[in-house]
Amino acid sequence: MPPILKVKKMEKNVALEVRNLVKYFPIKLGFFKSLFTKEVPYVHAVDGVNFNIRQGEIFGLVGESGCGKTTTGRCLVRLVEPTEGEVVFEGRDLLSLSLEHEVRKLRRKMQIIFQDPYESLNPRMSIYDIISEPLRIQKVAENEKEIAERVSQALEDLDLVPPEEFLYRFPHELSGGQRQRVAIARAFVLRPEFLVADEPVSMLDASIRSEVLKLLLGLQKKFHTSFLYITHDIALSRHMCDRIAVMYLGKIVEKASTDDLIGKPLHPYTQALIAAVPVPDPTARRIEIVIKGEVPSAINPPPGCRFHTRCPHAMDVCRNKEPPLVQVENNRLVACHLYGTKGSKRRKS
Amino acid sequence: MDLLKVENLRMYYNTIRGNVKAVDDVSFTVSTRESLGLAGESGCGKTSAALSVMRLLPSNGRIVDGAITLDGDDITKMGDKEIRQKIRWKRISMIFQGAMNALHPTYTIGHQIAEAMLEHEAINKKEALGRAGKLLEVVGIESQKTNRYPHELSGGMKQRVVTAMALACNPDLVIADEPTTALDVIVQAQVLRVMKELQSRLDLSWILITHDLSMIAETCTNAAIMYAGKIVEYGDVVPMFKEPLHPYTQKLILAFPSVIGPKMELSSIHGFPPDLLNPPKGCRFHPRCPQAMDICRTNDPPFVKSSKDQYVACHLY
Numbered sequence: 001m002p003p004i005l006k007v008k009k010m011e012k013n014v015a016l017e018v019r020n021l022v023k024y025f026p027i028k029l030g031f032f033k034s035l036f037t038k039e040v041p042y043v044h045a046v047d048g049v050n051f052n053i054r055q056g057e058i059f060g061l062v063g064e065s066g067c068g069k070t071t072t073g074r075c076l077v078r079l080v081e082p083t084e085g086e087v088v089f090e091g092r093d094l095l096s097l098s099l100e101h102e103v104r105k106l107r108r109k110m111q112i113i114f115q116d117p118y119e120s121l122n123p124r125m126s127i128y129d130i131i132s133e134p135l136r137i138q139k140v141a142e143n144e145k146e147i148a149e150r151v152s153q154a155l156e157d158l159d160l161v162p163p164e165e166f167l168y169r170f171p172h173e174l175s176g177g178q179r180q181r182v183a184i185a186r187a188f189v190l191r192p193e194f195l196v197a198d199e200p201v202s203m204l205d206a207s208i209r210s211e212v213l214k215l216l217l218g219l220q221k222k223f224h225t226s227f228l229y230i231t232h233d234i235a236l237s238r239h240m241c242d243r244i245a246v247m248y249l250g251k252i253v254e255k256a257s258t259d260d261l262i263g264k265p266l267h268p269y270t271q272a273l274i275a276a277v278p279v280p281d282p283t284a285r286r287i288e289i290v291i292k293g294e295v296p297s298a299i300n301p302p303p304g305c306r307f308h309t310r311c312p313h314a315m316d317v318c319r320n321k322e323p324p325l326v327q328v329e330n331n332r333l334v335a336c337h338l339y340g341t342k343g344s345k346r347r348k349s
Numbered sequence: 350m351d352l353l354k355v356e357n358l359r360m361y362y363n364t365i366r367g368n369v370k371a372v373d374d375v376s377f378t379v380s381t382r383e384s385l386g387l388a389g390e391s392g393c394g395k396t397s398a399a400l401s402v403m404r405l406l407p408s409n410g411r412i413v414d415g416a417i418t419l420d421g422d423d424i425t426k427m428g429d430k431e432i433r434q435k436i437r438w439k440r441i442s443m444i445f446q447g448a449m450n451a452l453h454p455t456y457t458i459g460h461q462i463a464e465a466m467l468e469h470e471a472i473n474k475k476e477a478l479g480r481a482g483k484l485l486e487v488v489g490i491e492s493q494k495t496n497r498y499p500h501e502l503s504g505g506m507k508q509r510v511v512t513a514m515a516l517a518c519n520p521d522l523v524i525a526d527e528p529t530t531a532l533d534v535i536v537q538a539q540v541l542r543v544m545k546e547l548q549s550r551l552d553l554s555w556i557l558i559t560h561d562l563s564m565i566a567e568t569c570t571n572a573a574i575m576y577a578g579k580i581v582e583y584g585d586v587v588p589m590f591k592e593p594l595h596p597y598t599q600k601l602i603l604a605f606p607s608v609i610g611p612k613m614e615l616s617s618i619h620g621f622p623p624d625l626l627n628p629p630k631g632c633r634f635h636p637r638c639p640q641a642m643d644i645c646r647t648n649d650p651p652f653v654k655s656s657k658d659q660y661v662a663c664h665l666y
Contacts, residue, residue: 064533175621205390205560206604211617232533235563235606239615262608276538278563280605282586291535294503 015226016076016194017052021085023071027299043298045071046082047250050325053194058220058227060241060258062234062273064295068250069230073196076228077112078103089194108138111187115199117179121171128167131155131186138190154185157222158215177208181215188219195220198230213240235277238262246270249298249306252325255333266334269307305337313338352554353379353402353441353522358415360394360401369625371397371410373578376652379522379571384548384555386565386586388601389575390622395558396446398575399524402556403443404432419522438465442515446526446558449507452499458485458510459495465517484513487550488543505536509543516547524556529564541568563605566590574598577623577633580652584659594661597634632664640665 011017024042046068053059061069074080076087078094087094089106097103111134114120121130131151141147155163158181171179180200187195200216201209217240220227231237237244238258245255246269254267265271268289275289291310296302302309308318317337325335360372371394379385387395400406402417404424417424419440424432445451453461462484463477472480482492488509499507508528515523525544529537545568547553557569565572566586573583574597582595593599603616620637623629629636635645644664652662 064535177621205622206562206601207390207618208621209617210604210615211619213615214617233606234534235608238608238612239606272535274608276534277608278538278541278561278567279607279609280563280566280590280602281607281610282566282590284566284609286609291539294505294536295533 011052013055014052015055015057015089016228017086017088018072018076019050019086019088021046021049021072021075021087022083023068023075023080024083041299044250044301045298046075047301049085049247049250049252051245051252051255053226053228054242055226056220056224057243058229058241060229060231060237060244061247062231062237062244063247064232064273066249066295066298067247068298069232069247070198072247073112073198073228073230077107077110077196079112104138108140108190109192110194110196111190111192112196113180113183113187113198113200116203117171117176117183118203120183121179123171126168126170127155127174127182130171130182131189134186134190140190150189154189155182157188157219158182158185159211160185175208177204177212180204180212184212184216184219188223188225191223192225194226194228196228196230199232201236202231202233233277234262234273235279246273249295249301251306251335252333253307253335255325257331260329260332266328266332266339267307267336268311268313268338272312305335351378351380352383352420354416354418355398355402356416356418358398358401358417359413360397360406360410361413362397362407363409363411364626367626370578370628371625372401373628374415375575375578375580376415377573377580377583379554379556381521381554382548382552383571384557384569386569386572387556387558387575388560388562388565388572390560392622392625393575394578394625395575396526399443399526399556399558402524403437403441404429405437405443434469438469438520439518440520441522441524442518442520443524444511444515444526444528447531448511448514449504449531452507452510454499457496457498458502459497462495462510462514462517465514469518481513481517484516485510487516487547488513489539503536504532505539508532508536508540512540512543512547516551516553519551520553522554522556524558526558527560528557530559530561537564544568561605562590562602563607574601577628578625579633579662580660581634581663582659582661583652588659594655594659594666595634595663596638596640596665632662 023046025045027041029037049072063069071080075082082095128151131154132147135141135147152163155166160166160181201212229240241258243257244261245252248269254270265274272289272291275287293310296309304320305318305323308314323335323337325333328334328339356376358372358375362369362371375398389395401412412425424436459478459481462481466472466477478495482495485494486492490506490509529540548555569586572586572589573580576597582598590602593602600616600618606615618637623633631647632645632650635641650662650664652660653666654660655666
C-alpha cells in the first residue's frame with residue numbers, strides 16, 4: 001500500500017461506508033449570462049449523504065427521478081467525481097486515490113450494472129468479447145483458456161445455456177432480458193465484492209423481470225456480494241433489499257430495515273410514496289395521502305426541510321430549519337421535525 | 350348497454366418476412382362508464398388493438414377480419430372521411446403513449462387543445478380557447494394557464510394537458526395508452542385520480558392500456574389480459590385478481606411485488622414471448638406454460654365462459 005493512503009477506521013462487517021457525500025453539478029451558462037452572473041448556479045444532486053453497506057447485504061436506495069440516487073451510485077464507483085465526502089472501502093478512502101492504477105485495482109472489486117441493456121452493451125462486440133473485457137483489463141486470467149472458461153461459467157451462472165450458443169452472437173440478436181443478463185454476467189465475471197445495480201430491471205417486462213431478479217439474488221448469495229440496489233420502485237425494493245434508504249432532493253430522509261420502512265414508514269414523504277404505489281389487489285382499501293405538485297428544482301432546493309413545500313404536516317419550523325437525520329427507534333433514522341430525538345414522537349395535533 | 354363491441358378482430362402487419370399477426374381473434378366490450386384495462390407485455394398487441402379501434406393503423410397494418418361496433422355502427426366498414434368526421438375524437442379519442450413529450454413546443458397549450466375542436470366542430474377560435482380553459486380546470490390546472498408553453502410545465506402537468514386534449518370534443522370513450530409510464534409514482538397517483546374522477550363526472554368510458562397489472566387493479570372495473578396477440582383471460586377485476594384462471598394471468602399477477610400483505614416470492618415465467626411471424630401452434634402460451642398438456646400443443650383453446658363473469662382461453666377449463 002503506498003504511504004499516501006491512510007487506513008480509515010471502519011465498523012466490523014461493513015463492506016462500504018459513505019460519509020457526507022456531496023455532488024454538485026455546475027450549470028453551464030451562455031456567454032452573456034456568464035458575464036453578468038457572479039455565482040455559478042449548481043444542481044445539488046447529492047447533498048450530504050451518509051450510509052454504510054454491510055457485507056453480503058443488499059442496501060436499497062429509493063426515490064423519484066432526480067433525487068440523486070443514480071449520482072450517488074456512480075460516485076461510489078467513481079464514474080462521477082464527487083464534490084466532497086468519503087467512500088471508505090476496505091479501509092481506504094476511494095476518493096483520495098489519485099493514481100489510475102490504484103483506482104483500477106479497486107474496480108476489480110466493485111462493479112456496476114446499468115439500467116438500459118440496449119445502451120450499456122457495445123453493439124459491435126460479440127458476447128464473448130463483452131464479458132471477457134473486464135478480465136483482460138484487470139489481467140486476472142492467466143491465459144486465453146482460462147478466459148474462455150470464466151466467460152462460459154459466467155454465462156451459465158445467468159442461465160444463458162448452452163454458453164456456446166451465445167458466445168459469438170452480438171447484442172442485437174438477443175432480447176432485452178438476455179441482454180441484461182449479459183450485462184450482469186459482465187459485472188459478475190470478476191467476482192466483485194461490491195456491486196451497484198442501477199435499476200437493473202426497469203426496462204424489462206414483468207414476466208422476465210422476476211427471473212432476472214432471481215438470478216441476481218442467487219449470484220449475490222453465491223458470492224456473498226454486497227449490493228447497492230438503486231430503484232424508483234419501492235414495492236420492488238421491498239422484495240430485494242435488506243435495508244432501505246429513501247432519498248428526496250439529494251438527501252436521505254429515512255433509513256430503516258425493509259420491514260420497518262414498508263410496514264411503518266415514519267417520514268411523511270415515505271408514507272406518501274408507499275401510499276401512491278398501486279397494488280395488485282383490486283379489493284385493497286388503503287389510506288390515501290394527497291401530495292400536491294411535483295419535486296422542486298434541485299438548483300434552488302427549498303430552505304429548511306426540502307419536502308415542506310409538499311408535506312401535509314408542514315409546520316413553521318420546517319420552513320426554516322433543516323431537520324437532521326436522527327435515530328428515533330432501534331436502528332431507524334428519520335429526518336423530520338415531527339419526531340423528537342429521544343424516540344418520542346411529537347406529532348402535530 | 351355496450352358502447353363499444355369488438356368481435357373476432359384480426360389485425361395483421363405486412364412485412365417483408367410475412368404477416369405479423371399482432372391482433373388475432375380478439376373480442377371485448379366496453380359499456381358506458383366502464384373502465385377496461387388492457388394488459389400484457391410489450392409486443393402482445395395491446396396498442397395495435399387500440400389503434401384498430403381508432404382506425405389509425407400504419408400503412409402496412411390492416412384489419413383482416415372482425416367487427417368493431419360503436420353503438421351498433423361498424424367502424425371497420427366506414428370510410429376514412431366518415432371516421433374523421435363522426436368517430437375519431439368526437440366519439441373515441443386517445444391519449445397516445447409518450448404524448449406529453451409530443452406537445453408542440455412553440456404553440457401554447459390552449460392553442461393545442463383548441464385545435465382539435467376547431468377541426469371537428471363549427472366554433473370560432475375564441476370559444477374554443479374558452480372551452481380549452483374549462484377543460485384544463487377539469488383536469489386540475491388553472492384555466493389562466495391556457496397561454497403557457499409546454500416547456501413551462503412539469504411532466505405531470507403535461508400529462509394532464511394531453512388528457513384535456515383527449516376530452517376536447519366530449520368523447521364517450523377515451524383510450525389511454527400507458528398514460529403514466531414516464532411519471533413518478535406520486536404524480537402517477539395524481540393523474541390516475543383525475544382520470545377516475547372524470548369517469549363519473551363526464552360519464553366517460555376508458556380503455557387503459559398498460560403493462561402494469563397493479564395499475565389496472567387500482568383503476569379498472571374490467572380487465573383483458575393479452576398474450577401474443579390473443580386475449581387469454583377477460584372479465585371483472587375482482588375475481589381475476591383473486592382467483593385468476595389462466596396460468597399466464599396467475600404467474601403475471603404474482604410477478605408484481607406489492608407493498609401490502611405478506612412478502613411473497615415473485616413468480617417468473619421461463620422463456621420469452623413468441624415471435625408473432627410464426628406463433629407456436631395450439632395455445633400460444635404452451636412453450637412457457639408449467640401445466641401444458643398434449644392438447645395445448647395442437648389445438649388452439651376456445652374462449653369459454655367460466656363462472657362469475659370470467660372468460661378464459663385455456664384447455665384446463
